[in-house]
Amino acid sequence: MRCYCCSSKPFNECCEPFIKGVKYPNTAEQLMRSRFSAYATAHYQYILETYTKEKQKDLSVEDLVQSAQGATWFALKVHPTLAANSKPNTAVVEFTAYYFENKSMYQLHETSNFNIEDGKWRYHDGVLHDDCGKIKYGRNLPCVCGSNKKFKQCCSLKNH
Numbered sequence: 441m442r443c444y445c446c447s448s449k450p451f452n453e454c455c456e457p458f459i460k461g462v463k464y465p466n467t468a469e470q471l472m473r474s475r476f477s478a479y480a481t482a483h484y485q486y487i488l489e490t491y492t493k494e495k496q497k498d499l500s501v502e503d504l505v506q507s508a509q510g511a512t513w514f515a516l517k518v519h520p521t522l523a524a525n526s527k528p529n530t531a532v533v534e535f536t537a538y539y540f541e542n543k544s545m546y547q548l549h550e551t552s553n554f555n556i557e558d559g560k561w562r563y564h565d566g567v568l569h570d571d572c573g574k575i576k577y578g579r580n581l582p583c584v585c586g587s588n589k590k591f592k593q594c595c596s597l598k599n600h
C-alpha cells in the first residue's frame with residue numbers, strides 16, 4: 441500500500457516505522473509526513489509525542505482526538521522550500537494537507553516550524569495561509585494525491 445503521506449514508497453517503508461517508534465525521522469519533512477500519516481491512521485499518541493516539549497505541556501491525546509473529529513485526511517503535498525533557514529537545529533516545511541469533512545473537501549496550507557530536541561525532530565508551530573478552508577476540486581482533474589488517476593477514480597472515493 442502506498443504511504444498515506446503520498447510519497448512513492450509503501451507505508452511500511454515510509455511513515456509506519458516512525459509511527460511505531462522503530463525508527464526516527466532524519467529530516468523535518470519526514471517527521472511532518474509521518475505526523476500526517478498518524479492523523480490519517482488515528483495515531484494521536486504519536487502526534488502528541490512529536491510536538492516540542494513546550495507545546496506538549498498544553499496538549500493531551502483527548503484534545504487531539506477532539507480537534508481531528510470528523511475529518512478524513514487523504515492527501516498531502518509538500519511544497520519546495522524557498523526560504524533559506526540559517527538557525528541551527530530548526531527547519532521550516534510548507535505543505536498542503538487535504539481532508540474531507542461533512543462530504544466537503546478542505547485544504548490546510550501551513551508553513552511549519554520544526555526544532556531538534558534531544559536529537560529528534562519535533563513539530564513546534566505553524567502559520568496558516570489564507571487559502572485554507574473549503575475548496576471545490578474538479579472530478580476529472582488529476583487527483584491531488586499525485587496518483588496520476590482522475591480525482592473521481594481516486595481519493596474522491598474516500599469522501600463518504
Ligand SMILES: [Zn+2]
Pocket residue numbers: 443444445446447451454455456473474477
Ligand atoms: Zn509516508
Ligand SMILES: [Zn+2]
Pocket residue numbers: 515583584585586587591594595596
Ligand atoms: Zn488520490
